[in-house]
Amino acid sequence: MALMRWEPLREIDTLQREMNRLFESFTNDTSIEQTRGSFVPSAEMHETPDAIHLKLEVPGMEAKDIDIQASAEAVSISGERKSEMKTEEKGTTRTEFRYGKFRRVIPLPVRIQNTNVTADYKDGILTLTLPKAEEEKNKVVKVSLG
Template sequence: MALIRWEPFREIDSLQREMNRLFESLSPTTTSKENLGVAFIPPAEIQETPAAIQLKLEVPGMEAKDLDVQVTAEAVSISGERQSETQTEEKGVTRTEFRYGNFRRVIPLPTPIQNDKVQAEYKNGILSLTLPKFEAEKTKVVKVNLG
């Protein structure tokens, strides 16, 4: 039976490297190659009233012209692109924690809406949409002639 020398500090160092790699892959502020696939998804809030659906999306740092909003009777699609600003510092080091690039979010609606009567407002990084519900045809009463 051979004796194996145990080096606890080497194992601790290995564990620390693995933990750092795990946290880097989960952190939205890193620019590692493994994390480039993580997309920005704007948070949304939806509220239903008897007449309409109120939808709010948080898209700070963007202008209204950079957003593309498409509405069908069943869903809302919001897409856009955040442009990065290039900065040069004296020592050649630039660090950014903002996420740049394309994003798209499709939100299914709980009831059909009238997509030609949607009202939108964009103020202080909040996109607010008022989506009026589809007015169902009133029930028609038809007399059936039995003979």
């Protein structure tokens, strides 16, 4: 039996690669879509003194397939993606289908005027402008010290 030198740093490197591979399998969008048949669009929220601006990434969808509902405290966005990609090369046809439903409810940090919400959809990005309620715009909170 031959003696082998134990190298703990090599063991840690191997463990880290395995952990990275495991986490990548959980966060890979295509693997999630294939296993559950749904997806969760990425969102970005930005607050200004007058409004909340919300962007969602929903590529491969048409505006008619997106449903937006706004209450004073939250926004609900749902839809269904149906896309097909077909390529032909050297007599071989390759077709890929991507289907998936999503529903995302995003709680808002302040109350909004839900009757004045505007939406724009361009290049796979849904942009919502959510004007703040008047009482939220003028809200001043006294902070006591010590």
